[in-house]
Amino acid sequence: MTTTPGRSTSSPLLNSGGAASSASGVVKMPRVILHIDMNSYFATVEQQANPFLRGKPVGVVATMTPNGCIIASSIEAKAKGIKTGFRIRDARAIDPRIILIPNDAAKYRTVTGGIMRILKTYTEDIELYSIDEAFLDLTGFVRSFDDADAMSEEIRHRITREVGEWLKCSIGVAPTRWLAKFASDTAPKGTTLVLHTGNLDRHLDPCRLTDAWGIAHALERRLNLLNLYSLGDLRRYPVENLLTVFGILGYELWANVNGIEFTSVQGQRLPKSIGHSHVFAKKATSLEYPKAVLAKLCEKAGRRLRALDLEAHGLWLGYGLPDRLRGWHEQRGGGGAITPPSPIVDTRDIFTAAWNILTGDLPRGALPNYLAMTLFRLRPHVDQLELWPRGKKDAPALVEALDAVNDKYGDFTVARGSFWGLNENDVPDRIGFRKTVGVDADDIILSART
């Protein structure tokens, strides 16, 4: 769309039109963000890889046990009511013919890499939000929302042609990151929804508060107290009142639903935490097995931490215990968090801290069947000499050399003695999705670099 100097457009965002020109004749491009979300991703990738699975209810599972969770349901399984998060036994009760497939993280990363290669040809400003979601800042690359709409069709077409014909995606186009994600969440599967301030009344106002990205039930109840029940109510509520009640969060909520940018697309977003967890594939008979699993979880987290050049100022460890009455899957457990006296960087320190929490908290004689650890309060690593070094530490050069060998030849090519006796398959490559994937997304960025 072309514009003529002096065209009276008060804001390029007030309609779906495109570039607006100011009185001085300078063409102002509208800010355009595109959010792409692959539909039923892991399940669809499995159907892409194996045509026999297409058109059938498929569930990708974390572990193949009756209590194991379905981490992705195919479109066909969802149609039968089998949602992501269902336990295998519940899914089988609904449809005994559901096809269950163990998750294959390497496969999903490879497909995401293929999709990313396409997305990168449209803009350099990309934030890989999770393994199957990305934000693209198209400002300056398109002249209007209609252009972006056409581009979304092209992207969808290229993904099916160049990566796999079975892959489907929902796309949202909007002037802000938040609205773009809201649009792709709201769009019917496999389609694009374009939102701009001119059509929010139709697409956003009737929605419930919890339909909004970032509003959960606790916040919904607090908003209800202000007589706010829909996103339209929120959009029209005086922002000063929201600021008084909720502080900056109140402004963020109001800005989001009004199409005002609160955050920007961040290509190099750093994770807030790095964590790994593992449900034991076999029963522990002594503390040796949990110890080896923990060592491996700590090494994985440590390598991620160092690859991002971060240090951790907090560590959390949790464990599950088998319930003898209800089977050996975790029903209860414990754990704890510490703030170490000096920031943690190397695996030995991570492991020592985690092990101390575990052995300090574990009831006498009990053996866990589940371990989870998270490094939090992450900051850019500062290489500072300690005034009073505590305990024996690996020389940074040794840690670096170990990481370099493992980066080049694969995880655990060289490892500590405590890893010996632990089969590689005991801690299979797992992949997270949605909120936990800030970290997984970084994984992909890192592997794409090599």
Ligand SMILES: [Mg+2]
């Ligand atoms: Mg998705």
